[in-house]
Amino acid sequence: MSGLHVRGLRVILPGTGDVLQGIDLDVAPGEIVAIVGASGAGKSVLARTLLGFTQEQSGTSVAAARFEVAGHDAKRAGRREWRRMRGRDVALVLQDALQSLDPLRTIEAEVGETLALRRVPRAVRRERVVHALAEAGLPDPETLLARRSGELSGGMRQRALIASALVGGANILIADEPTTALDATVAVHVLDLLARIRDEGRGVLLISHDLAAVARVADRVAVLERGVIVETGPTAQVLSAPRHEATRALLAAAPRGPKSVAAQPAGRLLLNAEGLGRAYRSVTALRDVDLRVHAGEVVGVVGASGSGKTTLARLLVGAEHPDTGTIALGTPAPRIRLVPQDPLGSFDPRWSVERILRASSAPSSPGPRALLDLVELEPALLRRRPATLSGGQRQRVAIARALAASPDILVCDEPVSALDVATQAGILELILTLPSTTGAAVVFISHDLAVVRRVSDRVLVMSAGHVVEEGPTEAVFTGARHPFTRELISAASRAPQE
Structure with a gap:
């Protein structure tokens, strides 16, 4: 097998300028190389260029020695x-599972597209699709x-994307944030899968903002800042003894430890949900869920992919109605708003930020400038x-809206899952201050335990649509009683200390 070898790669985008400048990169067969960097560093442009997508954009210049x-x-x-090369020689796991799968096509058609283009017989194609789905950690793939x-x-969609990259047997796999939407236990499975792919002799380029994931599987790491690789070397060396300021900043921004802001005194009861249940066809998404929200507190909700977290969020904001149970609102009735996991998909792309904010404003709300x-x-x-x-x-902008x-x-559904650790830290600090600056209570839903520990006063742990444990955040994290909670905490190894 041959690997990936790049020297002096330069990418100029119309209206933006130099996005990548003089990139040197090697990914040999049988190794995992990680690319890390802050938002806007050029990580995703690098991934797309290595598959020839950037070159197809009008007005783009791509050159390399x-x-x-x-x-x-x-x-x-x-x-x-x-x-001809895509799928067969090099394959991509895209970052945005919510936007990358065609909602009108079946999972079999999506994952098997590369094989269909090669005219692989349908029976063989189905067998290989089932195998790839199982490899990516999806239970009962035939169903x-x-x-x-x-x-x-969201987590199941992400794993389907991984399966679509695996199914063609490419020599090089480029994984752009492959664990973004996954809970800790499933993320460990995916990372172990990448390690097995490496051990089979294929090369893997892992692009990730999760330094713990990088530390777990990468052989070498390169730090990208503003289109330039500023530091590179063996993973343990770079993460334990960083030389460049950008690397040290990434390590310092990784969430760790308990909440640093003192909890606000519990205010009036804003919302009391009892016995919530919700089913889709034959799948039970929620069963007998209780949740209370008081003014001035941050309530964390954690759980595995498919545990019912997003369904709970949709019930809380009234986007859906429960099949069983009740949601009682305080008096006067509180206003409830959602910060979605995918803000880009929730905005009208034709509207300016000002129009987006004005369309959502209440008569008493601050103006757009004050909101920003x-x-x-x-x-x-x-x-x-x-x-x-x-x-x-x-x-x-989604939070401002x-x-x-x-x-x-404020119901925040995975608000930082797709962000690099530096950008994530700023959003978390903002959320930490919302109860004191705006008076809003926050329901913070995430698969990332370290993030939930950082911002929450209380936490609910969900599994298979049911709350298996709840209590003050530090009591749950330091003295978890339920086996599932202990498994999540064990799997959620965080970024290494400086």
């Missing part, structure tokens, strides 16, 4: 050559073949459209 992919000279490869992406949880100030964004962004913002900026309605309860 050497660019070899699995033995092919890719410097001057055209669309036809890249299409998923006829389902569509909208019927899967609350989430520490520059007023100049008011004229911008969502697609031109970074992931961290979009998430802050929710605050525009002057909510009493």
Whole structure:
């Protein structure tokens, strides 16, 4: 097998300028190389360029002294050559599982697309799709073949994307944030899968903001800052003794330890949910869930992918109604708003940030400039459209949009799962201060235990649609009683200390 060899890679995007500058990168057969860096460093552009996608953009300039992919000279490869290489020689696991799967196609069609293009017989194709789904950690893969992406949880969709990259047997796998939407136990399975792929002799380029994931599986790591690799070396060496300021900043930003802001005194009862149940067809998403939310507190909700966290969020904001149980609101009735996991998909791409904020504003809410100030964004962004913002900026605009309605309860569904640790730290600090600055209570839903520990006063642990443990956050984290909670905490190894 041949690996990936790049020298002097430079990418210039129209209207943006140099996004990658002089990148040297090698991924040999049988090794995992990790790329880490802050939001906007150029990580995803690098991934797309290594598969020939960036080159297809009008007005883009891509040049390199050497660019070899699995033995092919890719410097001057055209669309036809890249299409032959993708899936067969190099494959990509995209970052955004919510947007990358076609909601109208079955999982069998999505995962087996590469094989269908090669005219692999349908019976053989189905067998290989089932095997790839199982490899990616999806239980009962045969039952998923006829389902569509909208019927899967975020974590299940992410694993389906991984299966689609594995099914073609490519020599090089480029994994762009492959554990972003996964809980700790499933993430460990996926990382172990990447390690097995490496041990089979294939090369893996892992792009991740999760330093714990990088420490677990990567042989070497490169730190990307503003399109330049500023530090590279063996993973243990770079993460334990970083030389560059950008590397030290990433390590310092990783969430660790308990909440640093004192809990607000419990205020009036805003919401009391009792015995909530919700089923979709024959699948029970929630069963007998109780939740109380008081003014001035942050309530964390954690659990595995598919445990019912997002279904609970949809019930709390009234997007769906429970099949059983009740949600009683305090008097006067509190205003409840959602900060979604995928802010880009929830914005009208034609609207400016100012129009987005004005459309959501209550008569008594601050103006757009004041709202941006609350989430520490520059007023100049008011004229911008969502697609031109970074992931961290979009998430802050999503929070500002929710605050525009002057909510009493803010329901945050995986608000930092797709963000690098530096950007994530800023969003968490913002959420930490919301109860004192705006008076809003926060329901914080996440698969990341370290993040929940950092922001929450109380925590609920969910498994298979049921709350298996709850209590004050530190009591749960330091003295977990339920086996599932202990398993989650054990699996959630955090980024190494400086």
